[in-house]
Amino acid sequence: xxxxDLELSGNCYKVRLFLQLIGQEYELVPxxxxxxxxxxxxxxxxxxxxxxxxxxxxxxxxxxxxAILVYLARKYGGEGWMPTEPSSMARVxxxxxVAENEIARGPNDARLHDKFGYDLDxxxxxxxxxxxxxxxEEHLKGRDWLVLGRPxxxxxxxxPYIALGHEGRVPVGDRRNVxxxxxxxxxxxxxxxxPEL
Amino acid sequence: xxxxDLELSGNCYKVRLFLQLIGQEYELVPxxxxxxxxxxxxxxxxxxxxxxxxxxxxxxxxxxxxAILVYLARKYGGEGWMPTEPSSMARVxxxxxVAENEIARGPNDARLHDKFGYDLDxxxxxxxxxxxxxxxEEHLKGRDWLVLGRPxxxxxxxxPYIALGHEGRVPVGDRRNVxxxxxxxxxxxxxxxxPEL
Numbered sequence: 001x002x003x004x005d006l007e008l009s010g011n012c013y014k015v016r017l018f019l020q021l022i023g024q025e026y027e028l029v030p031x032x033x034x035x036x037x038x039x040x041x042x043x044x045x046x047x048x049x050x051x052x053x054x055x056x057x058x059x060x061x062x063x064x065x066x067a068i069l070v071y072l073a074r075k076y077g078g079e080g081w082m083p084t085e086p087s088s089m090a091r092v093x094x095x096x097x098v099a100e101n102e103i104a105r106g107p108n109d110a111r112l113h114d115k116f117g118y119d120l121d122x123x124x125x126x127x128x129x130x131x132x133x134x135x136x137e138e139h140l141k142g143r144d145w146l147v148l149g150r151p152x153x154x155x156x157x158x159x160p161y162i163a164l165g166h167e168g169r170v171p172v173g174d175r176r177n178v179x180x181x182x183x184x185x186x187x188x189x190x191x192x193x194x195p196e197l
Numbered sequence: 198x199x200x201x202d203l204e205l206s207g208n209c210y211k212v213r214l215f216l217q218l219i220g221q222e223y224e225l226v227p228x229x230x231x232x233x234x235x236x237x238x239x240x241x242x243x244x245x246x247x248x249x250x251x252x253x254x255x256x257x258x259x260x261x262x263x264a265i266l267v268y269l270a271r272k273y274g275g276e277g278w279m280p281t282e283p284s285s286m287a288r289v290x291x292x293x294x295v296a297e298n299e300i301a302r303g304p305n306d307a308r309l310h311d312k313f314g315y316d317l318d319x320x321x322x323x324x325x326x327x328x329x330x331x332x333x334e335e336h337l338k339g340r341d342w343l344v345l346g347r348p349x350x351x352x353x354x355x356x357p358y359i360a361l362g363h364e365g366r367v368p369v370g371d372r373r374n375v376x377x378x379x380x381x382x383x384x385x386x387x388x389x390x391x392p393e394l
Contacts, residue, residue, distance in 0.1 A: 048332055060284050064294045071287035084281045087257050090268035096290075097261045100297045121318075135245055 001026045001057040004043060006033045008115075010108065010160035011065040012053040013194040018069055018156050021190045022077045066096045069153040081153050091147040095154035099161075102132040108161040110168025122169075129170035133162070133178060140177035144184060151188060159185050163197050198223045198254040201240060203230045205312075207305065207357035208262040209250040210391040215266055215353050217387045219274045263293045266350040278350050288344040292351035296358075299329040305358040307365025319365075326367035330359070330375060337374035341381060348385060356382050360394050 003019070003026050005012045019026050031037050031052050039050050047054045047063040054061060055068045057075075062068050073082035083089055106129035112118040113125060136158070139146070146154045163182050165171050172178050185191065200216070200223050202209045216223050228234050228249050236247050244251045244260040251258060252265045254272075259265050270279035280286055303326035309315040310322060333355070336343070343351045360379050362368050369375050382388065 048335065062284075062287055062291065064291050066294055067287045067291040070290045071283050074281070074283035074286055084271070086268050086271035087259075089271055090259055090264045093267045093293075094259065094261050094264040096294075097263055097297050100294050101301065104298065105302075138245065 001055060002029050003027070004029045004031050004038075004046070004052050004054040004056075006031055006052055008195060009033075009052060010111075010164055010194075013197075014065050014156050014160050015053050015055065015068050015072070016194075017160070017192055018072055018077075018081075018153065020192045021156070021188055022072065022081070023190060024072065024076045066100055066153075066157055069096070069157055073153050077153075080150060081156075083148070083152075088148055092152050092154045095146050096157050098132070099154075099157035102128065102135075103158055103161050106130075106132045106161075107165040107168055107170050110170045111161065111164055112168070114168045125168065126170055129165065129168070133165075133170070133172065133175060136162070137175040137177050140181050143177075144181070146181075151185070155181075155185055160194070160197070167196055198252060199226050200224070201226045201228050201235075201243070201249050201251040201253075203228050203249055205392060206230075206249060207308075207361055207391075210394075211262050211353055211357050212250050212252065212265050212269070213391075214357070214389055215269055215274075215278075215350065217389045218353070218385055219269065219278070220387060221269065221273050263297055263350075263354055266293070266354060270350050274350075277347060278353075280345070280349075285345055289349050289351045292343050293354050295329070296351075296354035299325065299332075300355055300358050303329045303358075304362040304365055304367050307367045308358065308361055309365070311365045322365065323367055326362065326365070330362075330367070330369065330372060333359070334372040334374050337378050340374075341378070343378075348382070352378075352382055357391070357394070364393055 003015060005028050037043055038052050044050055046061050049063055053065055053068060054063055062071055070082055082092055106125055109120050110122060110125035110129055113120045113122045145151050146158060200212060202225050234240055235249050241247055243258050246260055250262055250265060251260055259268055267279055279289055303322055306317050306322035307319060307326055310317045310319045342348050343355060
């Protein structure tokens with residue numbers, strides 16, 4: 001399978017990280033993002049949303065890092081990372097949605113502004129970051145992992161932009177539970193980092 | 198089961214709609230949203246994110262409309278609405294993420310601004326709405342449903358805020374495929390509407 005990738009993208013990184021954690025071999029295809037390669041054929045035909053990562057596995061082409069995590073977990077990762085029992089599955093989905101919504105509009109937006117110069121309201125992103133970081137700090141009280149008492153794709157989806165928060169001036173700070181959780185993820189067998197993380 | 202609900206919320210509506218489509222009985226608990234009931238106990242203890250809908254099914258309490266749709270589809274809806282085969286499941290998830298991201302930041306934000314006076318950038322919401330509506334119009338070319346050739350929770354998740362777009366000055370307009378798709382959803386057995394839709 002091929003992963004169309006940008007090294008500095010946290011969304012691409014979460015897919016690379018998960019592929020390593022499940023020991024799945026793949027071909028990395030670096031995308032010239034600054035040159036706009038994602039906006040032109042052939043990439044624009046693979047993903048009309050003009051974003052990366054894109055995963056191509058045989059005839060299947062998927063966009064959105066979280067949909068890709070779901071696919072990889074179900075196809076290659078076994079029941080542990082993404083269960084199908086209804087309540088467990090919904091618990092994981094709750095946190096994939098936090099990654100797609102609150103974390104994307106918080107620490108991810110803050111980093112896009114500071115690191116890549118995106119025209120975004122940094123103050124609003126900081127406010128949203130504080131809210132979601134505080135919620136996660138509280139949620140992790142007495143918990144090692146976000147859900148189900150074990151690492152799932154919920155942790156993999158939420159971790160990168162939180163751990164990269166300092167790049168958008170929204171560091172984890174003195175939130176001990178979040179800090180411990182980040183540390184736990186970094187000790188998972190097969191863990192790989194990315195620049196600034 | 199109990200659904201904590203606000204009649205005018207599109208996110209609550211998508212859960213109500215799906216419960217009707219699968220013929221699942223439930224108890225509706227109206228929430229005094231304007232009075233801030235979602236920000237106080239007992240609701241703030243059920244959902245620390247201080248949002249609705251909230252679904253309580255026995256001991257299980259779920260937040261986020263899309264996680265709730267996943268739960269209901271897996272538990273009560275049968276394989277059709279939310280398959281577990283990896284590629285089909287990922288295809289549905291791709292569109293749940295569109296509902297949580299592009300549609301939330303587009304037509305939903307535009308409506309929150311116009312109808313409820315939220316302090317949001319309406320111009321930006323319109324720009325994002327145009328982009329996602331055009332993408333969906335193109336995607337639906339030659340397709341009756343968003344994915345898998347049949348109605349899934351992807352359609353149920355994406356439909357409400359698109360069909361309510363006129364309330365935020367982002368109507369579907371002359372996008373024929375989107376209009377036909379909305380019409381198709383409205384003819385599903387068990388379909389129920391909501392105000393302005």
